[in-house]
Amino acid sequence: MLKGNSTKKRKETGYGRVASLSIVITLLVVLSLMINSLIWNIEKPIRINSFMSIGLSFNTGISFGLFSSFPIVVLILSLVIIFSVGAFFFLKVYKKELNRLESIGFSLLLAGALSNLIERIFYGRITDFIKIGWWPMFNVADSFICVGAGLLVVALVRKEK
Numbered sequence: 001m002l003k004g005n006s007t008k009k010r011k012e013t014g015y016g017r018v019a020s021l022s023i024v025i026t027l028l029v030v031l032s033l034m035i036n037s038l039i040w041n042i043e044k045p046i047r048i049n050s051f052m053s054i055g056l057s058f059n060t061g062i063s064f065g066l067f068s069s070f071p072i073v074v075l076i077l078s079l080v081i082i083f084s085v086g087a088f089f090f091l092k093v094y095k096k097e098l099n100r101l102e103s104i105g106f107s108l109l110l111a112g113a114l115s116n117l118i119e120r121i122f123y124g125r126i127t128d129f130i131k132i133g134w135w136p137m138f139n140v141a142d143s144f145i146c147v148g149a150g151l152l153v154v155a156l157v158r159k160e161k
Contacts, residue, residue, distance in 0.1 A: 014094035028111035036127040108148030115141035
């Protein structure tokens, strides 16, 4: 029989948690960018059903095309926000101050923001392709941001109880 702590849970260090979440965020960014690159080949909109379609649109602004006339301001603002949120998140992860829901929420939020930032830096615009009803077109990265923000709100409400 082997000696050791095989039945005890392995303690994960702050560095290990940061590394794990960094890998998850990177994979989500790659997934989002790969999907966007596939969408560039769409020649005409694809109707999924009466209220949803897949098409191709480019957005040089932020949400709903806001500030599209000021691309450098959008880029600088994006960099500052992503750096600030990322530094806060990874410090909290390292110190083990976030629960699982908060970690998932921040990871999704950062993955979406980084994916959109990468497109903005390399192409000067964001690829949008999902159209649902009257809502403006959006992409997978935007979905990551919204779901991540929603999870952070749920986590905050749970903490308040």
